[in-house]
Amino acid sequence: MRLLRLPSIHHDSSCVIISGDDASVVVDPGTSWYQLNVRERLEAALDGMPAVSAVLLTHRHFDTAGAAKHLAENWNVPVRIHPAGAGALEGGDLLTTWASRFNSDMPVTEVIPLEESERFDLGGVVITVLHLPGHTSDSVGYWIADRGVLIAGDLLPKPGHPARWDLPTGCLPDLHSSIEAVLELNLESIVCGHGEWLHGEEQVRTELERHRDFLAGCMEDEGGRPADWPRPHPTCSWLTPKPEWPQ
8 A cells, every 4th residue: 555645735635645556546635726736746646556546535625625626527537525515516515615715616526425434445455434524514534444544634634733613514513423433443643634644543542532622622611612713714724723722
């Protein structure tokens, strides 16, 4: 197996390549703003690797899924997303994809909905789909069990930054439950949605437990957000400001 994370450009999510002996997949290509650049970077990174068989999405947001249509049409491969997010992409929904907050259109994207616990066998590496709602209703992770790796999307946006549920289709109790579910996995590393990897069991568990406890506290506060968090709508950058964790 080869797993490569391409660092994000501007507000784009991190883009991930997973390759086995027979096929490759690309996860979360980012916005449509830089899609030509992203495609060039991906094709250079994929040189000598098996052909891409699908573009996989962790959720519907523009910063994650905006470039999916461009890649799928150029590579003649399907775009896969959880059924709860399929209509938003096929309808070019500006609100729940958050494209409107980027002052952008959401490309109308044909998709094939994922199935619960669907598996992708790339040859020597098997990826399992895990439904992990909370950041959005359609959020999923891609779990490589025999390597202990989870592609988490914005369930974990970046180390030291708590995930946000206060966006369209987000849900605080679901996010807390998803973190608890991930804690049950035998994890060696997590690829975050926008930041560096989490490496090693200790770092992974410490970060997950911190998220779990923070979210539990927010639920005890009847869903209240920390006072120093900006409201998401004035800016296309929804990531929490410094200090990242409320004091």
